[in-house]
Amino acid sequence: MLSTENQEKLLPTLKKYFGYDQFRTQQQEIIESVLLKNDNLVIMPTGGGKSICFQLPALLFDGLTLVISPLIALMKDQVDGLNANGIAADFYNSSQETHEQNSIFDKVVNKEIKLLYVAPESLQLLQNILTEEHVSCIAIDEAHCISSWGHDFRPSYQQLGFLKKTLPNTPIIALTATADKATRRDILDQLNIPNAKRFLASFDRKNIELEVRPANDRVLQILKFVRKKPNEAGIIYCLSRKSTEDLASKLKQNGINATAYHAGLNFLERTKTQEDFIYDKTQVVCATIAFGMGIDKSNVRWVIHYNMPKNIEGYYQEIGRSGRDGMKATAILFHSYSDVIQLRKFMSGAANEEVQAAKLERMKQFSEATTCRRKILLSYFGELMAKNCGNCDVCKNPPQFFNGTVIAQKALSVIARLKEEEATGTVIDVLRGAHNATILDKGYDKLKSHGVGKEISWRDWQQYIIQLINQGFCEIAFHKNNALRLTNFSKKVLFENEIVYLTKPVEVKEKEVVEKAIKEPKVKKDTLFERLRKLRHQIALDENIPAYLVFSDATLKEMERARPMCEADLLEISGVGQRKLEVYGDDFIAEIVSFVGSKVKKERKNDTNLVTYELYKEGLSIDEIAKKRNLKSTTIFSHLAKLYTDGKNVDIHSFVSNEEVEKIRKAQEELENPPALKPYFDLFEGQIEYFKIRLALAMIEKEG
Ligand code: ADP
Ligand code: ZN
Numbered sequence: 001m002l003s004t005e006n007q008e009k010l011l012p013t014l015k016k017y018f019g020y021d022q023f024r025t026q027q028q029e030i031i032e033s034v035l036l037k038n039d040n041l042v043i044m045p046t047g048g049g050k051s052i053c054f055q056l057p058a059l060l061f062d063g064l065t066l067v068i069s070p071l072i073a074l075m076k077d078q079v080d081g082l083n084a085n086g087i088a089a090d091f092y093n094s095s096q097e098t099h100e101q102n103s104i105f106d107k108v109v110n111k112e113i114k115l116l117y118v119a120p121e122s123l124q125l126l127q128n129i130l131t132e133e134h135v136s137c138i139a140i141d142e143a144h145c146i147s148s149w150g151h152d153f154r155p156s157y158q159q160l161g162f163l164k165k166t167l168p169n170t171p172i173i174a175l176t177a178t179a180d181k182a183t184r185r186d187i188l189d190q191l192n193i194p195n196a197k198r199f200l201a202s203f204d205r206k207n208i209e210l211e212v213r214p215a216n217d218r219v220l221q222i223l224k225f226v227r228k229k230p231n232e233a234g235i236i237y238c239l240s241r242k243s244t245e246d247l248a249s250k251l252k253q254n255g256i257n258a259t260a261y262h263a264g265l266n267f268l269e270r271t272k273t274q275e276d277f278i279y280d281k282t283q284v285v286c287a288t289i290a291f292g293m294g295i296d297k298s299n300v301r302w303v304i305h306y307n308m309p310k311n312i313e314g315y316y317q318e319i320g321r322s323g324r325d326g327m328k329a330t331a332i333l334f335h336s337y338s339d340v341i342q343l344r345k346f347m348s349g350a351a352n353e354e355v356q357a358a359k360l361e362r363m364k365q366f367s368e369a370t371t372c373r374r375k376i377l378l379s380y381f382g383e384l385m386a387k388n389c390g391n392c393d394v395c396k397n398p399p400q401f402f403n404g405t406v407i408a409q410k411a412l413s414v415i416a417r418l419k420e421e422e423a424t425g426t427v428i429d430v431l432r433g434a435h436n437a438t439i440l441d442k443g444y445d446k447l448k449s450h451g452v453g454k455e456i457s458w459r460d461w462q463q464y465i466i467q468l469i470n471q472g473f474c475e476i477a478f479h480k481n482n483a484l485r486l487t488n489f490s491k492k493v494l495f496e497n498e499i500v501y502l503t504k505p506v507e508v509k510e511k512e513v514v515e516k517a518i519k520e521p522k523v524k525k526d527t528l529f530e531r532l533r534k535l536r537h538q539i540a541l542d543e544n545i546p547a548y549l550v551f552s553d554a555t556l557k558e559m560e561r562a563r564p565m566c567e568a569d570l571l572e573i574s575g576v577g578q579r580k581l582e583v584y585g586d587d588f589i590a591e592i593v594s595f596v597g598s599k600v601k602k603e604r605k606n607d608t609n610l611v612t613y614e615l616y617k618e619g620l621s622i623d624e625i626a627k628k629r630n631l632k633s634t635t636i637f638s639h640l641a642k643l644y645t646d647g648k649n650v651d652i653h654s655f656v657s658n659e660e661v662e663k664i665r666k667a668q669e670e671l672e673n674p675p676a677l678k679p680y681f682d683l684f685e686g687q688i689e690y691f692k693i694r695l696a697l698a699m700i701e702k703e704g
Contacts, residue, residue, distance in 0.1 A: 002032045006060060013059055014052070017085050019555070019577035024049045026201045030173075031056050034137060037171040039164075039196035041143070041187060043178070045203045046320030050175045051078075051296075054139035058114045059087065061136035064129070067117045069141045070154055073271050074294040075117040077278060080545045081296070082115060086579030091117035094125065101125075108134055120156040123163075132167050140191065142293065143174035147186035152293060164192035172196070177317055203381040208319055208329045210373045210392040212366075214505070215336030216459055218306060219250050225304075225332070226256055226284060231533070232301035233277065236286045237318055239307035239339065247306060248286040258284035261291045278546045280537065289314060297546065298325040299553045304332045308339035311359035312366060312380045325554040335367040337424065337466060344478055368470050370399045370503060404502030407464055408473055408493050410453045415474055415484045416494070417447050423482040428453075428461045463505035473500065528560040528595045535591050539584060550584060551575055565593050612639040613648055637691035641698035652699050656692040663688070664696040 010031065014020050023031075027049055033040050034057040044050050058065035069075060075091035082089035090113050092104050107113045108129045118126065129135070140146075146157040164172060174187050174196070188194055213221065222236065238244045241262040251258035259282050261273045276282040278297050285291060286306075303322045309315040315333070323329025340360065347356045366376050374389035388395050414430050415422075422430075429436060430444050433451025444450060453461060465484070468474050473490055477483045492498035533547075533556060540547040551559075555575030564570040570589060571581050615625045622640075626633040637655075644650040664680060671679050680693045 002035055006035055007032075009060060010056070013056055016578045017059060017087055018052060018056070019085075019573075019575040019580060021574055023052075026199055027052055030199050033197050033199075034171055034173050035060060037169070039171055039191075039193035040173040040199065041184065041193070041196045042173060042175045042199045042201075043184065044175070044199075044201040045205055046177045046317050047205060047298075047322075047324035048177070048201055050141075050177075053175065054137065054173050055082065055087070055115065057137060061114075063111065063134050063136035064108050064113065065115050065137040065139060066126075066135050067115055067139045067141060068120055068123070068160065069117050069294065070119065070145050070152070070157070071294040072119050073274060074296075075119075077296065077546060077549070079115075079117060081549045084545060084549045084580065085577055087115065088113045089115040089117070092122060092126065093119060094122050105129055120154070120160060123159070130166060132170055135167060135170055138163055138167070138170055138172045140172065140174040142176060143187045143191075144176040144178035144183050146190050147183045158190060161190050161192050177320065178313065180313065203316070203383060204374070204378055204385075205320060205323065206389070206391065207323045207326055208331050208391075210319075210331050210333075210377075210389075212333045212335050212369075212373070212393060214459070214463065215334040215339070218334050219247070221334075222247075222304060222306075223251070223254055223256070225302075226251070229301065230283075233280065233283055233297070233299060234285075234302035234304065235292065235300060235318075235321060236284060236304045236306050237289060237291075237309070238286055239288070239342065241288060243306065244286040244288055248284075251284060251286070256284060257282055258286055261285050261287040263288065263290045279540070280547050289318065292318060292321050295321065296324070297321075298548045300324070300329070301327075301553075302330040302332070304334070306334055308333070308335060308343065308367065309363060310343055310356070312363055312377065313359075315363065315366075316377060316381075325548075325552040327554050327557065333367060337462075340364055341476075341478065341482055365470075368466065369394060399503035401501045401503055403499060404464065404467075405493065405497070405500045407453075407456070407502060408468055408500040410449070411461075411465060411468060412474060412486060412490045412494055414447075414449050414452070415486055415490075417449050418444070418484075420477075420485045421480075421483050424462065424465055424476075424484060427465065427484055428458055431456070431461055432458060460505045464502055467502050468500070471500070528563070528592065529556055531591055531595055532556045532559055532588065535587060539587065551580070551588075559588065559592065563592055563596060565589055565596070609639045609642050609646075612636055613643050613650075616640065616643075616650065634691060637694055641694050644695070644698050645702050652695050656695050656699075660688055660692055661696045661699060664693060665700055668697070668700065 010023075010028065011021075014023065026044070030040060030042055030053040034054065042050060042053055054065060054067065067078075069078070072091075072093050072095075075093070079089045079091050088107075090104055090107065092101065096104075104113075104116070105128065108116065123130075140160060142152065143157075145152050145154040146160060147153065163170075172191060172193050174191055174193070176183070176187065184198075188196055226234070236247060238247060241260075241264045244260040244262050248258045248260040259273050259276065261270060265273070273282070273285060274291075274295065277285050278295065289309075300322045303319045305315065305318070309318065319331035322331060343360055344357065347353050347360070350356060362380060366373060366380075369376050372385075372388040372395050373392040375385045378385050390396070410431060411427065414427055418427060418430065426438060426444075429439055430447060430450055431453030433445075433454050435445060439445050439450075456464070465474070469476060471489075472487055473493055475485050475487055477485050489498075493500055532551075536547050536550045536556065539550050543550075552575055555573060558573050558575070559570075562569070562573060564573060566589065567581060567585055570576055570585055576585075611629065612625060615628060620628070622633050622636050626636050629636070640650050640652075640655075644652055663684070667680050667683050671683065674680070677690055677693050677697075680688070681690060
């Protein structure tokens with residue numbers, strides 16, 4: 001059992017250093033287990049909150065917590081994040097100067113730092129501090145890198161087994177988001193921690209909205225989607241290096257701040273791309289799966305899969321990079337059959353081809369699901385969900401089934417007429433009665449069934465055929481140029497009147513002309529969130545740290561809601577810890593106060609109109625009201641005009657005649673509705689006074 005002393009420190013430490021009021025599920029148990037010096041294996045989805053599981057105990061241990069992490073490039077951000085929370089931390093690597101390295105050793109010996117990040121390659125350089133006297137705990141992040149079963153195998157991780165031998169009494173906490181059993185066993189074996197406590201957190205990430213779309217017009221769909229979210233960062237995963245570059249350049253041509261990232265770029269280019277993304281200088285990264293590990297940016301708001309992922313593990317890890325702050329995030333997957341075919345090709349001949357193909361099949365089933373997608377995902381990770389999630393496209397827009405027997409019969413009979421030798425494209429061309437070169441060359445236009453499916457669009461046919469394949473009414477012969485073939489089930493449909501149910505193809509809503517979309521003005525509202533975001537951006541620039549390290553989006557949202565205007569209230573906000581309160585508190589409070597003040601002024605403006613209205617209703621003349629209120633009579637007239645358009649009972653006709661209104665109406669047309677009153681005044685050569693023009697315009701506006 002944990003000492004009561006430590007027990008009582010947990011929540012206050014969480015608040016003081018991380019600003020949070022509560023642990024997420026499992027965090028507390030894991031932390032207690034670490035403090036009890038158990039070895040631990042923690043499996044939690046990306047964004048689940050693994051870091052605190054070793055960072056918080058590090059604060060309570062006497063000595064150093066050594067953090068083994070695979071990517072040197074990203075250690076700096078993690079250390080910056082800790083420092084921003086007032087936690088003494090550093091990183092060590094072979095590229096540092098000797099004096100820097102020595103100063104780190106000194107700090108460790110003098111117990112001046114709590115956490116030290118290091119890549120496995122550099123561990124042997126730390127021999128002199130690798131003793132139980134100095135090191136209280138060892139955290140191994142991205143622990144799946146140790147296993148050749150995992151998808152990010154790193155040979156340098158395989159030497160980590162010596163740690164337990166050298167420091168047998170120092171607790172190890174290994175963390176990963178990869179759940180499969182072979183990898184888990186490998187981690188325990190290789191780290192020599194067979195008795196580690198195992199923690200398997202739920203893989204559900206409720207805040208991520210799941211959506212699958214057909215892959216038609218992907219670029220247009222993406223443009224439309226990104227334009228609607230001018231301030232939101234996102235990642236687009238592509239299958240090939242070339243497609244990351246093509247897509248990034250198309251987005252750039254359309255005014256979107258996008259960059260490509262893949263393993264073919266040199267180290268400097270990759271580092272810069274990562275940093276620019278983390279520091280909010282790039283909005284969109286088009287990347288291969290090489291991008292993302294170790295990127296803790298909490299305000300990635302969306303992830304798009306331009307191509308179909310190879311398996312569900314990869315897909316889930318990638319979408320998990322969005323919405324780490326727990327706020328609403330979106331994951332869109334473009335589903336295309338040609339991607340599946342492509343991936344199958346890559347796999348063929350591989351040692352574990354069968355396993356890979358089976359995993360791809362599960363991915364495909366997920367993409368084509370007609371039931372809650374989250375249920376399918378979680379069941380893949382061994383979790384059962386009792387209810388539908390309500391936050392996926394299927395839940396939000398359940399498919400509508402209809403009797404599609406005739407459609408199925410048409411497609412299957414064309415496949416039969418084509419002797420099961422043609423792929424989907426040609427089958428659809430024949431169905432739609434196309435007269436292109438292939439059709440004419442092969443004489444398919446002479447077939448009886450040429451054109452039997454004219455009334456259905458190309459895209460819809462594509463969808464229907466996918467559904468027929470999924471239901472087993474026909475299949476793809478992958479080894480025979482992807483020709484469509486009949487199955488035993490097909491015969492039932494063709495000859496035994498078996499009923500086939502299909503669903504209406506999904507409409508691609510965001511299809512629109514690019515040029516038109518470009519002209520769409522970006523409306524930036526003056527909300528408190530926007531102002532706080534700007535302030536955060538400025539602070540981040542000044543301090544040269546990523547904006548999300550100042551405060552997360554979730555924390556800003558909470559400030560917007562609660563509008564704290566003093567230190568005590570600000571400290572109540574989740575994400576505001578002691579150090580951040582001290583360093584950033586005044587700036588944020590000032591911003592909130594000024595925002596609230598400006599809103600009050602606006603409200604006062606409305607009030608002033610109402611005071612005028614009260615006096616007007618009492619029957620005072622304009623001059624009398626002006627005198628009483630110490631305002632100019634023109635101001636009173638503008639109040640009345642506003643009151644009138646707001647629907648108040650103001651008798652405009654007592655100030656301006658019908659004839660004058662008509663003149664002004666004509667003038668409005670002639671002058672093409674100028675934004676000011678002066679053009680009218682000049683047109684009438686001063687004959688109609690300003691207040692009359694103002695009132696008449698109010699009247700014309702109200703009449704519509
Ligand atoms: P992981 O390493 O599992 O991918 P992180 O440790 O980066 O996830 O945590 C994801 C996000 O959740 C971070 O922004 C972190 O600050 C936040 N977080 C972690 N624990 C809590 C908590 N108890 N309350 C609120 N936010 C938390
Ligand atoms: Zn659902």
